[in-house]
Amino acid sequence: MKCYLKIITLLLIMTTNPCQSQTTSNDNLIPEEITQLGFYIKGEKSYTSFTLINNSNFPEFKHLETVNSLNRTNNLLELIVYTEASLGEQLTLISRKLSLVIKTEEIIFKVTPLNKKKKYKLSTTTKIEDGSFLYLASGGWNQIYTVFLGDKEKEAVKFFSDTTMRPAYAALHNLKQTIKSFPENKKLSQLLPVWEKIKKTEQEDKDFNYISKTWKKYKETEKVAQKVSYLNQMQRELTNFLKRYPENEKAALVKQYQDEINKELPKLKKMI
Secondary structure, eight states: OHHHHHHHHHHHHHHHSTTOOOSSTTOSBOGGGOOSSEEEEEOSSSEEEOEEEESOSSOOGGGTTTSOEEOOSSSOOEEEEEOSSOOOSEEEEEEEESOSSOOEEEEEEEEEEOSSTTEEEEEOSOOOOSSEEEEEEOSSTTEEEEEEESOHHHHHHHHHTOTTOSOHHHHHHHHHHHHHHOTTOHHHHHHHHHHHHHHHHHHHHHHHHHHHHHHHHHHHOOOHHHHHHHHHHHHHHHHHHHHHOTTOTTHHHHHHHHHHHHHHHHHHHHTO
16 A cells, blocks of 8 residues: 555656656657656667556556557566655556456566666566556546557557457457557458457357247246246247347257247147
8 A cells, every 4th residue: 555655646746747748759768868757667778658548547458559668678677767756665566468358467666766866766576578558547537657568569469369369249349449549450450350250159159048048947947927938038039039140050940949939839828
């Protein structure tokens, strides 16, 4: 908790300072060139500034377009913080890999004061692979500072190329958000119809699973009124299924269900 309070205090000072930039102008710097308050992360040859994002509690796929990114020589993390605040011995930041669900990891950084006043080096033994956001909450309302580790487009293509991810509707939604950020990326665009097909199949399986469960309940119950209720449900679901998915491989089985319902339902209604 102390670490988070220090971060909030630190960022309140940064965001209220009139010299603090919210643009991406502080890219590719060396420590001596850092003149604006903020967080900076070490890349292959220089430091890149964190990007301020508004109206968000954590970075999402839709932020890939605007968030700064960097390439590193290894998976180590090293930061420089330029702040008016006095830092303690450690600070905690958060990492989030590209994923369909929110999976985060807290990373504790050791704080080392630099020779120049107001500048600190942050280092950690924790290694984070490319394809992750590194971020921390700002002092403002739904504001975070974040940076993306690795090549944004390459990591996005790598992520969405895994067609085993589920649920497919979440993957498709996030892919569409990512394509808005990189409309010229052909590989991402080619993955769109692939995920649309997977989503359609996933929905078909979900709808048929509901039918199968209802059919099982109909077969297992001994109560006539309950059987009638189940068959009435089935009539609607089977009709809708065939309208939505006329080419589905289970269409023949669905029609068999319909035939049995047409035969049995009138008999059962007379028994009530």
